[in-house]
Amino acid sequence: MTAFLTRASLYFQLLRLNKPIGILLLLWPTLAAIWLASDGKPDWRLITIFTLGTVLMRSAGCAINDYADRDFDKYVKRTAERPLTSGKIKAWEAMMLALVLALMSFALILPLNALTKQLSVAAVLIAASYPYFKRFFAIPQAYLGIAFGFGIPMAFAAIQNTVPVTAWILLLANVFWAIAYDTEYAMVDKDDDLKIGIHTSAITFGQYDVLAIMLCYTLSFALIGLSGWQFGLRGWFLAGLGLASGCAIYHYTLIRERDRMRCFAAFRHNNWLGAAIFGGIALDYAFR
Numbered sequence: 001m002t003a004f005l006t007r008a009s010l011y012f013q014l015l016r017l018n019k020p021i022g023i024l025l026l027l028w029p030t031l032a033a034i035w036l037a038s039d040g041k042p043d044w045r046l047i048t049i050f051t052l053g054t055v056l057m058r059s060a061g062c063a064i065n066d067y068a069d070r071d072f073d074k075y076v077k078r079t080a081e082r083p084l085t086s087g088k089i090k091a092w093e094a095m096m097l098a099l100v101l102a103l104m105s106f107a108l109i110l111p112l113n114a115l116t117k118q119l120s121v122a123a124v125l126i127a128a129s130y131p132y133f134k135r136f137f138a139i140p141q142a143y144l145g146i147a148f149g150f151g152i153p154m155a156f157a158a159i160q161n162t163v164p165v166t167a168w169i170l171l172l173a174n175v176f177w178a179i180a181y182d183t184e185y186a187m188v189d190k191d192d193d194l195k196i197g198i199h200t201s202a203i204t205f206g207q208y209d210v211l212a213i214m215l216c217y218t219l220s221f222a223l224i225g226l227s228g229w230q231f232g233l234r235g236w237f238l239a240g241l242g243l244a245s246g247c248a249i250y251h252y253t254l255i256r257e258r259d260r261m262r263c264f265a266a267f268r269h270n271n272w273l274g275a276a277i278f279g280g281i282a283l284d285y286a287f288r
Helices: 002-014 021-037 044-068 091-108 114-133 140-149 151-160 165-188 190-196 201-230 235-255 260-286
Strands: none
Touching: 002 044, 002 091, 021 044, 021 140, 021 151, 021 165, 021 260, 044 091, 044 114, 044 151, 091 114, 114 140, 114 151, 140 165, 140 201, 151 165, 165 190, 165 201, 165 235, 165 260, 190 201, 201 235, 201 260, 235 260
16 A cells, blocks of 8 residues: 555656646646637636646646656656656556656547547647657747647637637747746756756846846736736726736746746736736626
């Protein structure tokens, strides 16, 4: 029994279920898309499907990421003791877990339309290939934004059986948001990443990293604001967007000195930024 619990604990850590921030960064944009696509009247069965799917696919993505980075993570202080990197579990175990979770996620969307299933295949391919973009792509955080935001077009597809232009604009907004928060995250490991030759936006932006983060926040909010206005959202939505802007300003106070722990705190605080935007959308529909 003890051996089983130890193994389960290692799998739990591999899938980052002890660190739900990644799940929330995927979930807030997806829930916002569900509310927008359904005109504020979401089907709770659909919310359940997408929420569980988000948890499963984020967990699968973590397993794939650790598999891809297992020879690099040992040189990074923050990741050296991860279960796969430290040899506590085998590489095949990580890939088997990722496969099982991906299949479980696909099973969830079997009741949905064909377009949603087709987009789910693209979502899996993007999530699986993301870890390898760090080998050659100067700003892999942009690709991460697509992976983390693919629930947006899938939500519109599931509800409207089409993906309107607005959904792709919202996906682009998510890309800018992901560049912002994941650059804050990359600033934590910048010294280690330079040594091992991994590409990150923190390295690419160099001395302009803080400026780039704030610019990405601005572009993301502008695109979200434009999209919300097109959906007829006003007071509560603008209040949520204003609160999110306040979060971004707070992040600036954390990252401007480029202190590792304060940059990590800014990254984690993006959960509240995403919650503010979703809350504004949900409340605006609720009080119509």
